[in-house]
Amino acid sequence: MIVAERKPMAEILEMVKDCSKVLVLACRGCVTVCSAGGEREAAALASLIRLGMKKQGKTIQVIEGSLVRQCDKEYIDAIDTWDGQYDAIVSTACGVGVNFIANLRKTTMVYPALNTTFFGGSAEQGIWTEQCAGCGNCVLHLTGGLCPVARCAKSLMNGPCGGSVGGRCEINKQTECIWQSIYDRLGSFGRGSQMETIAPIRDWSTAGHGGPRKTVRDDLTIS
Amino acid sequence: MSFEPKITLFSCHYASQQSCAEKGKELQQLGFPTTITLVRVPCTGKVQVTTLLQAFEDGADGVYVVGCPVESCHNVKGSVRAAKKVTAVKKALEELDVESGRIEMFHLPRGLHPEFVAAGVTMDKKIRTLGPSPFQS
Ligand code: SF4
Ligand code: SF4
Numbered sequence: 543m544i545v546a547e548r549k550p551m552a553e554i555l556e557m558v559k560d561c562s563k564v565l566v567l568a569c570r571g572c573v574t575v576c577s578a579g580g581e582r583e584a585a586a587l588a589s590l591i592r593l594g595m596k597k598q599g600k601t602i603q604v605i606e607g608s609l610v611r612q613c614d615k616e617y618i619d620a621i622d623t624w625d626g627q628y629d630a631i632v633s634t635a636c637g638v639g640v641n642f643i644a645n646l647r648k649t650t651m652v653y654p655a656l657n658t659t660f661f662g663g664s665a666e667q668g669i670w671t672e673q674c675a676g677c678g679n680c681v682l683h684l685t686g687g688l689c690p691v692a693r694c695a696k697s698l699m700n701g702p703c704g705g706s707v708g709g710r711c712e713i714n715k716q717t718e719c720i721w722q723s724i725y726d727r728l729g730s731f732g733r734g735s736q737m738e739t740i741a742p743i744r745d746w747s748t749a750g751h752g753g754p755r756k757t758v759r760d761d762l763t764i765s
Numbered sequence: 766m767s768f769e770p771k772i773t774l775f776s777c778h779y780a781s782q783q784s785c786a787e788k789g790k791e792l793q794q795l796g797f798p799t800t801i802t803l804v805r806v807p808c809t810g811k812v813q814v815t816t817l818l819q820a821f822e823d824g825a826d827g828v829y830v831v832g833c834p835v836e837s838c839h840n841v842k843g844s845v846r847a848a849k850k851v852t853a854v855k856k857a858l859e860e861l862d863v864e865s866g867r868i869e870m871f872h873l874p875r876g877l878h879p880e881f882v883a884a885g886v887t888m889d890k891k892i893r894t895l896g897p898s899p900f901q902s
Contacts, residue, residue, distance in 0.1 A: 551860040582815070586857075589818035596900045753837050 543663065544636040545670045546579060546656040548587065553676035555594045557653040560600060561602060565628035566655070567621070568608035568637035576670055579634030579656050581608050587634060589653055612639025619644045660692070678748030678755060684736065686727035691749075693720035699741035707763065755756075770892040771892050772801045773820040774885070775847075776831040777809045779839045779875040794881045798889035808832075810843030816870060817854045821900055827892035828854075829869040831884060837874075844872055 548554075551707050554628040558564050566588045574580030587672045596603040602761045607624055609617045612635035617686040621631070621643070637658040660672035673712055675692035681699070683688060695713035701721030705712030709722045748755070776884040781803060793799065806812060809832035820828045830851055832844025855865035869891075871884045 551857065582813070585815045586818060589815060589822060590857055590861065591822060593818065593900050597861060597863065 543659070544638070544658060545576045545660050545672070546636050546658045548583065548634075548745075549577060549655060549657055551590055554587070554591065554614070554632065554653070554655055555693055558602065558632060559598075560602075561629040563605070563628050563690070565624050565631045566591070566604060566606050567631050567633045567635070568606070569633070569639050570608055570613040571613070571635070573634060573636055576664070577668075578674075579636070580730060581606070581625070581686035584608065584634045587632070591632070594637050606754065609635075609639075611635075612696045613642050615642075615646060618642055624686075626653055636760045643716070648683060676748070677744070677746075681741070682741075685724045686759065688720055688724050688727060688735075699744055701744050737750070766804040768893060768897055770788040770800045770826040770889065770897075771824055772829070772885075772892055773823075773825040774801050774829055774831060774888075775806055775809060775812050775816070775820075777782050777805060777806055777833060777839070777843065779833055780809075780831045780873050781805055781881065791877065792882070795877075797882045797885045799858055800889050801885050804878045807876070808840045809843075810838075810840055812847050812850055814850050814853050815856075817850060817857070818857070822899065824901065827867045827869075827895070828872060829844055829884070830882045831871045831873055831881065831886035834874055835870045839875070840867070844870075848872070849887075863899055866891060867895060881883075893895075 568574070568581045569579055570581070570583035573583075574600055576744045577583060578624065584606050589604050591604050592602060605624065605627055605656055606632055607621075610618050612633060630653060632641060632653050632655045633643060634655045636655065636656065640652055640654045643650060660673045661674045661676060662670045665671045672692050674689055675697075677691045681691070686740070690699060690701060694701055695711055695717070696703055698721065701724070702711070706719035706722055710721045711717040725737055728736050777851045809830050812830060817828055817830075824866055829846050832847045833839055835848075851870040852870055854868050858867060860866050869888060871880075873880050873884065
């Protein structure tokens with residue numbers, strides 16, 4: 543899922559400072575699962591916006607809504623429900639959701655309530671960790687299923703770098719050296735020798751270094 | 766004009782068990798501050814961040830939660846969860862540049878006892894020192 547966290551309140555209050563009514567719009571997708579922007583978090587944010595504005599001696603009307611997802615046109619259309627009830631939307635979706643609203647609603651002002659951080663999973667309750675960087679050219683079949691792009695601080699393709707000590711990363715000792723883990727894991731399958739194959743210099747154009755990416759599935763398009 | 770605080774207390778049935786004895790009068794007789802409005806909940810673990818924020822929105826100058834002792838919560842982890850919610854609200858108050866001491870968590874044994882009254886007195890004193898809520902428009 544996409545993992546995110548709420549922006550500092552000062553930043554959000556600055557965004558809405560000239561509004562008299564806002565719609566805090568939750569997303570029931572990824573950000574609900576990572577407890578950053580679901581209905582519960584949107585309700586808390588709505589309350590904090592009201593309190594923050596009140597403290598500044600201003601009043602603001604804050605209504606709450608939610609969409610199944612904010613990354614699909616069909617769901618974005620449902621924003622019509624709140625037509626005329628807000629000056630701006632404060633979206634608690636990931637950056638994708640905010641972009642989708644901006645793309646599709648020419649006259650709607652939309653602000654991000656979250657900092658979108660990474661693609662990850664819940665390692666344990668309340669803790670999320672980055673697992674994939676969406677590089678567009680997956681190498682997990684060569685690395686025992688562990689991602690060197692997202693999980694190696696240097697995104698090395700031929701690791702480890704030589705700085706790892708006791709299986710910990712030299713950049714951050716709290717983090718495992720993923721290349722040590724790749725080595726251990728390949729070894730446990732009797733495939734340790736795979737480490738000796740030198741990965742060629744990587745073409746990063748699939749990773750967004752060539753501009754925004756797009757996927758087209760002709761078998762699914764309508765026109 | 767002297768300031769009479771408005772304080773909201775969320776307490777589980779267990780920690781505030783006898784607060785209803787003598788139709789609530791017993792508490793008053795023991796010196797429990799009249800500035801405190803007690804909201805009893807089946808378990809403080811059920812108290813959400815939004816519940817606590819709503820109390821401030823409703824005009825509370827201070828809010829506190831009384832749940833079971835950490836090691837002997839009737840519902841195992843309820844009061845620990847409540848404490849985490851209180852911490853989350855403290856952080857949010859700080860973000861809004863408001864004294865985090867306007868909200869507190871207390872872990873107290875069940876039944877009516879001096880500590881329950883003392884916690885109320887502590888909060889009453891503290892909120893009187895902090896003054897009216899900055900959220901009053
Ligand atoms: S808008 Fe973002 S958070 Fe919501 S479902 Fe889509 S990708 Fe997930
Ligand atoms: S190699 Fe690329 S696509 Fe595969 S998990 Fe890592 S970042 Fe994601």
